[in-house]
Amino acid sequence: MKNKILIPLVVIGALAAFFSFRYGGGDGQSTEERRTLIMESVVKAVQQYHYSPRDINDSFSDRVYHKVLDEMDYEKKFFTQKDINSLKKYEFKIDDEIKNGSIDFYDKLDAIFTKRIDDADTFYKEILKTPYTFKGNDKEELDGAKLAYASDDEALKDRWREYLKYKVLAKYVELEDDRAKKDTAKSDVAKKEPRKTDAQLETEARESVRKNQQNYFKRLHKWKPEERYALFVNAIATNEDPHTDYFPPVEKQRFDEEMSGTFFGIGAQLKDDNGKIKIAAVITGSPCWKQGELKAGDEITKVAQGEKEPVDIQGYEIEDAVTLIRGPKGTEVRLTVKRVDGSVKVIPIIRGEVLVEDKFAKSAIIKSNDGPVGYIYLPEFYADFQGINGRRCSDDIATEVTKLKNAGVKGIILDLRYNGGGSLNDVVEMAGLFVGRGPVVQVKGTNEAPKTLISGKDAIYNGPMAIMVNQGSASASEILAAAMQDYKRAVIVGSPTYGKGTVQKIMPLDEMIDPLTRMRMQADALAANKTGSAGGSIGSLKITIQKFYRINGGSTQLKGVTPDINLPDPYALLESGERNDKAALQWDEIAPSTYKPVPNAPNISELATISNSRVAANPTFKLIEESAVKIKKQKDDNLVSLNETEYRKEMDEANVTSKKLEEVQKKLTPFEITNPKEDLARIDADSTSIAKNNDWMKNLKKDIYITETVNIINDMVKSGTYIETGMK
DSSP states (O other): OEEEEEEOOOOOOOOGGEEEEEEEETTOHHHHHHHHHHHHHHHHHHHHHHSSSSOOSSHHHHHHHHHHHHHEEEOOOOOHHHHHHHHOOOOOOOOHHHHHHHHHHHHHHHHHHHHHHHHHHHHHHHTSSSOOOOOOOOEEEEOGGOOOOOOHHHHHHHHHHHHHHHHHHHHHHHHHHHHHHHOOOOHHHEEEEEEEEOHHHHHHHHHHHHHHHHHHHHHTOOHHHHHHHHHHHHHHHHTTOOOOOEEHHHHHHHHHHHHHHHEEEOOEEEEEETTTEEEEEEEETTTHHHHOOOOOOOOOEEEEEETOOOOTTTOOOOHHHHHOOOOOOEEEEEEEETTTTTTTEEEEEEEEEEOOOGOHHHHHEETTEEEEEEEEEEEOOOOSSOOTTTBBBBHHHHHHHHHHHTTSOOOOOETTTTOOOEEHHHEEEEEHHOOOOOEEEEEEEEEOOEEEEOOOOOOOSSSSSEEEEEETTTTTHHHHHHHHHHOOOOOEEESSOOOOEEEEEEEEEEGGHHHHHHHHHHHHHHHTTTTTTTTTTTOEEEEEEEEEETTTTTBBBTOOOOOOOOOOHHHTTTTTTTOOTTTOOOOOOOOOOOOOOOOTTTOOOHHHHHHHHHHHHHHHHHHHHHHHHHHHHHHHEEEEEHHHHHHHHHHHHHHHHHHHHEEETTOOOOOEEOOOOOHHHHHHHSSHHHHHHHHHHHHHTTTTTHHHHHHHHHHHHHHTTOOOOOOO
């Protein structure tokens, strides 16, 4: 999911009087009419409601033209220069097509792309019949931005030949390494296996790549026309800013599920096992977990809706199987499964609500030498906008804080690394848990006075606190980190954040259509038996309507939040975040809100000095800084040798720092980490939950960033940090 901040849907006023769209009526919409309707609705919505709509002119057209080409073929493995030459006349005409209700450019683009998929499908099959040798001096450029389009079909085929050679070489080296391990293995089983020759390994590598390409092209051929068209519409939408997106009806449903962390289904995680759809895991507490018969390793061969005729799903893609298995709450799905022992059984399951626990906040207790420290992981600012009693992250964080207080922790760490944002309402309420009632963030729409959003929560925790951030922390994460920094309530630890300072709203595009056309669409959908949320709908638009500002008046847009204490980051030297997108809105500032920093705030300068000394003496952080230099070099130079000797040398050089890090981490003495007692019953419910929790704990123990943040909390404890927050 993209970095995001959202507010619940507010119904937009009727707009029917503004627009007149062509509509076939009677016999229903044609594909072209529907696509034109979608494009015009998106453009009209953007022009009227976007925070800073761009002029639709030749510059606009130029950006859309190049963006959609990059989206479709960034690696330049499909289009030839001849293809591009035939499309070049549209480079500065897409704006005219939008104004005239034409999609001629897209139609020609899609026709060429569809043909090129068929061509490339033929290329790889033919190319992989011939063995490769890896002794030449040729190289493969992995950065599509540095490549020119292949001049013609033969040049394009040569590009595929070199690309596939790179893939086969990578697999061949992997197989060689596996053979070397078996050569030195002491087990009798390894010794009895016949040693494979180089030629056999090369054949095996080509076959592995062939299967991967087969699956890749299978997905491309199943790429639905409306999904490809959505890519074009999004090139128009994201031309306004990186976070304005068009959602076809099905995508909107998936977005809602991601935001809420819930969906209606059976609660089984699926995997593709050589073309067979198998159960990877059963989610604890889900309908199939309660039913009790479905097990990990079972193969699903058929799916039936209640008593209806079952559908044979052998050969289906995972996504298509999921679509059949999910459905309305309370309905029955019957799965025909083949057990590991070969037996076959039909398992009926009543669909229900499934909670994806990995998306929700959770906590742990870290036992340091100076006392227990609480740790809370928040993957995103989730909220169930559709359900009145759905999960909300602000409520869940309050629960986790209470658990940690019950455990007697000396301080709390809130981990927002890689948290892309989410619900604006929840971040405002969450801030109140640590500073009490007061301003948290300012929001401002086009030609509007800024509005300060105030938390209505009383503080429930006033001890030492640190917030962990990195380049993946965006939007709502930046709001919380910035507010805690402005109040001097918490120490912000890590690396500069993403820099997304905009607010989005989900807008149903159907509301942009005149009532008569809308009624005809619904009638056609019913006549075609297209029921459900997607029937008769043209989708939704996630649109940027506001910018947000810190309570000190500054924007986080582009600049992000600078940590109080910087820690080495392996990606520190790369251009990343919002500032790396040409369509991003610019930084600015407004007048500050009226607020008071907390009394007895932590001494940031002193804490940073102590931390910097530890980091400078820590061999792990030194290796991370070395890694940053190498990652930057790899980013700048993406030429890979297709000579096996040179390739191995390049890989060894790339992996040397990683191997050193592994060796250093083996010598570390990790903290002891436990779960809050309130979570033990849920975790111990079954073996899957236990295994997932053990993996989580294992990763926490070897996280050097958490280790240093715990040290910072302990420094705060020693200094007597205690925040007066007006707690009740």
